Amino acid sequence: MNKQTRTDLYKRAIELWGSVSQYRQLQEECAELIAAINQFDRGRISLDELAEEVADVEIMIEQARLMLSDRAVDLCKERKLHRLEKEVGGHSGSDEYLGEEALCDKEEVTA
Numbered sequence: 001m002n003k004q005t006r007t008d009l010y011k012r013a014i015e016l017w018g019s020v021s022q023y024r025q026l027q028e029e030c031a032e033l034i035a036a037i038n039q040f041d042r043g044r045i046s047l048d049e050l051a052e053e054v055a056d057v058e059i060m061i062e063q064a065r066l067m068l069s070d071r072a073v074d075l076c077k078e079r080k081l082h083r084l085e086k087e088v089g090g091h092s093g094s095d096e097y098l099g100e101e102a103l104c105d106k107e108e109v110t111a
């Protein structure tokens with residue numbers, strides 16, 4: 001689904017259920033993601049199940065951006081990314097970062 005189609009869909013959802021309901025749904029999805037991360041760490045759910053919860057949160061966050069202000073969120077995000085960049089500095093990365101390939105490897109190990 002392209003960005004414009006997605007934005008139109010989100011606007012229809014916000015209009016249908018209202019922003020209060022959508023913020024509540026965002027809270028619920030965040031709680032589900034928190035629980036899923038814990039369950040994934042303990043090997044109780046698969047990577048696909050964790051990815052599903054991440055997708056749910058992203059969908060609700062994209063709606064929150066529309067309800068708030070896309071620009072305001074972008075400005076905050078840019079500021080925070082600069083702060084992160086300073087904190088990370090010249091660090092070249094480590095095994096803490098798991099790219100898609102590494103996550104697939106991990107799934108095979110835990111499955």
Ligand SMILES: [Mg+2]
Pocket residue numbers: 029032033052053056057
């Ligand atoms: Mg969910």
